[in-house]
Amino acid sequence: MTILDPSVGYFILINTFTVEPEKAEALLAILSKATEDVFLHAPGFVSANLHISDDRRHVANYGQWRSKKDYEQAGKNPAVQSHMREAAKLVSSFEPVFYDLVKVQAAEREA
């Protein structure tokens, strides 16, 4: 379970991968393994949240880190680079964008 709360000030990375639909599951497996093998043990890692699009042509990883520095430090691990090379072989493109969460607007929870 992941919590989105602007007051915490996490560094957010949304990485959107474009992929042929039949390769989407393999991509999810690689991204999930990279998190399990490396990021879960990295200082400052908070969460990775994997999404697959309706048409299976996009995979998005919504990542939370304590700071940009922590993220960059983790990226230097050779195991990350090896996982990313594997992922790159499967995708036609990927676009990582670094964000701040600025506002949450939520409905009252249903009873």
Next chain:
Amino acid sequence: MTILDPSVGYFILINTFTVEPEKAEALLAILSKATEDVFLHAPGFVSANLHISDDRRHVANYGQWRSKKDYEQAGKNPAVQSHMREAAKLVSSFEPVFYDLVKVQAAEREA
């Protein structure tokens, strides 16, 4: 506060807007107002989560809905279409993608 939990099965819309940096704040204001005026009162709306990129060239709205049907129904409201026309004037492009959240991997919370 927003909770990401794959077991709930929400319909997710990540809408990524590309914008000139000096227009990013105005875009955030329009998107936030659309949520306040319409979506917060729409059946099945769960949350909107607004992000701005480091370089202010991207704005991303991470939206949760109970179902795709609820989202589509809300989109028929003329007020939504009016807000979206306003937003379209500010941006150079936008890309809405519909997702399922399939996996969350989170670090143990720090004490």
